[in-house]
Each structure stands twice: as structure tokens, then as C-alpha cells.
Amino acid sequence: MYANNRSKMETKSEDKIRILYVDDEENNLQAFKATFRRDYKIFLAISAKEGVELLKNEEVDIIITDQRMPERTGVEFLESIIPTYPKPIRILLTGYTDIQAVIDAINKGQVYHYLTKPWEEDYLRTVIKNAFEIYSLRRENERLTDALLKANEQLEFLLRQNLLS
Numbered sequence: 001m002y003a004n005n006r007s008k009m010e011t012k013s014e015d016k017i018r019i020l021y022v023d024d025e026e027n028n029l030q031a032f033k034a035t036f037r038r039d040y041k042i043f044l045a046i047s048a049k050e051g052v053e054l055l056k057n058e059e060v061d062i063i064i065t066d067q068r069m070p071e072r073t074g075v076e077f078l079e080s081i082i083p084t085y086p087k088p089i090r091i092l093l094t095g096y097t098d099i100q101a102v103i104d105a106i107n108k109g110q111v112y113h114y115l116t117k118p119w120e121e122d123y124l125r126t127v128i129k130n131a132f133e134i135y136s137l138r139r140e141n142e143r144l145t146d147a148l149l150k151a152n153e154q155l156e157f158l159l160r161q162n163l164l165s
Helices: 002-009 026-036 048-057 074-081 099-107 121-164
Strands: 017-022 040-045 062-066 089-094 111-116
Touching (some): 017 026, 017 121, 026 040, 026 121, 048 062, 062 074, 062 121, 074 089, 089 121, 099 111
Parallel strands (some): 017 040, 017 062, 062 089, 089 111
8 A cells, every 4th residue: 555655646756755876977877867767856966075965955865876986985975974864775886896895885884785787777676665665664763752752751741740739
């Protein structure tokens, strides 16, 4: 039922999953946007610096970044944004299989998934869907925790009122 509601909602741009894709190769950025623009709200950045600037102005649910970029690796970029932007789910995309990059991605960049280029469209869609599910569950958990804390505070207040009467 959730998937059906989601696909109906995705017709409106503001309801789409918001993805930031960071890659230093313009062709990759354009290919990604052309492939996924109908299903997701896509933000593109040609560098880690541009990615950080974009995050200042746009709320995103998922960040996908290339690992090998000139000024900063994808892991360095992801690690640097965690303190300010901890909520988006992170996916690392690379044309190289470097075991140290995988280890760093998991340990330093808090990466949800590691993909190799060239990406396969259906598989990447599945990864994005699963990543967004985790993102949504985390947000719902935060909301429920906040509601529980407020209810607990109200109960404590009422209990104190009854003890004082």
C-alpha cells in the first residue's frame, strides 16, 4: 500500500525523493539527471564544494557521490558534511574497486551503499528506494520519540499536580 501511495504522490515535484548527485564528470551528471529526473527531484554538483553549497539551500534525502574527484574524495566530502547534515542517506559511486575506499566509506563517511560504475539503472533504483525507506523510518522514529518525550513530560506534570493537591 505504501508503494502505491508513494507513486501517486511522486507526480508532484515537492513530494519526490530529493537526491544530490556529486560527480566531477559533467557527462555522468547529465546522464544521471536524464535517467532519473522523472522519478526524483535531482540536484547536481560538479564538486564537493558545490555539493556543500547546494546543501545549504536545499533539503535532500539521499546523497550520491563519486569517490574519485580532484579536490576531495567522495568519502572526504561525506565525512565533512556529517556534523551539519547528518540525516541524508549516503551512497558512494566509483569506477574503481579500492578496498580501502570501501572501508573508509563505511567507517568515516557513514555510507549506506557502495556502487561501482557504470551503474545499472534498475539496481540503482532499488538502492535508492531502499535508502529512502531507511531515511523515512529514521524520520518517523524521530517524530515518534519526540511525541513520546512530550507525552512523558505531560504525564510527569500531571503526576506532580496530583501529588501537590
